Amino acid sequence: MKILLIGYGKMGKTIEQMAQAKGHTIVGKIDHHNTDDLQNYNGSNTDAAIEFTHPEAAFGNISYCLNNGIPVVSGSTGWLEKFEDAKQLCEQNKGAFFYASNYSVGVNLFFHFNEYIASKMQEYKEYEVAIREIHHLQKVDKPSGTGITAAEGILASYKNLNGWVADIPEEKGKLNIASEREPDVVGTHIVTYSSEVDQIELGHIAHSRAGFAEGAVMAAEWIVGRQGVYGMKDMLNL
Ligand SMILES: NC(=O)C1=CN([C@@H]2O[C@H](COP(=O)(O)OP(=O)(O)OC[C@H]3O[C@@H](n4cnc5c(N)ncnc54)[C@H](OP(=O)(O)O)[C@@H]3O)[C@@H](O)[C@H]2O)C=CC1
Ligand SMILES: O=C(O)C1=N[C@H](C(=O)O)C[C@H](O)C1
Secondary structure (H helix, E strand, O other), X not given: OEEEEEOOOHHHHHHHHHHHHOOOEEEEEEOHHHHHHHHHOOOOOOOEEEEOOOOOOHHHHHHHHHHOXXXXXXXXXOOHHHHHHHHHHHXXXXXXXXXXXXXXXXXXXXXXXXXXXXXXXXXXXXXXXXXXXXXXXXXXXXXXXXHHHHHHHHHOOOOOOOOEEEOOOOOXXXXXXXXXXXXXXXXXXXXXXXXXXXXXXXXXXXXXXXXXXXXXXXXXXXXXXXXXXXXXHHHHOO
16 A cells, blocks of 8 residues: 655654555655645555644644545544544545544553443442543643543543543542653553542553554555545444
């Protein structure tokens, strides 16, 4: 497959290695310094784009791909206020768009168990639920996209909670997502149910970026020949 990398930072470089190991060709690499080169790519020279950039760049890159016949897999976080616009653009262009806040299979199993556990725990009002996410110091957005997806999975069952908040544990009636930044932490997410007498935890710790990259390349292979908006639940049948 001919893959265009949009974003050639920590993720772009890991994805390049993973894609080449699977026999794919990288037809181009776009980063902050050569954004104009994006206009050289279209559906006739590119099978799929994999986009991991920045909250402020993601929507523009995804729009370019959808307007130019390139199936696009995006993992950028922090831009989802424009997600509905991206969906609409995909429908208008009869394009293909794959999005996941986290491409690792392990995290998507964690999401699945998280939803199930929340559906059980909401009956036990003595437990207070909260989320912690820990990432490296270079991360520009918070809370993490994965933390937000985990929160949405919990809120689907907790009808007494009215949305999530970022780092405001004292706010009643909201699900708190605490963000911590520490050197070299790839990505850790922990859901905690605490009562006076005990605590239950569900967590995921990424040891490297390989799991994210593997899932993104898998999504690029999967989306070719499809039309519509997809996510990991579609690909993994979770
Ligand atoms: N969904 C998932 O599974 C995962 C998602 N992520 C998300 O992916 C994104 C990227 O993460 P990561 O690779 O660690 O970040 P990096 O900062 O290491 O890399 C970001 C890349 O995007 C480029 N970039 C920045 N602005 C633009 C722009 N306007 N146009 C084109 N390229 C641009 C940067 O270029 P330059 O260096 O020249 O500034 C760099 O190449 C983040 O949003 C992160 O949260 C991360 C891991 C997993
Ligand atoms: O920026 C990162 O590094 C990561 N971002 C994603 C997120 O915001 O959830 C996924 C992963 O945790 C790594």
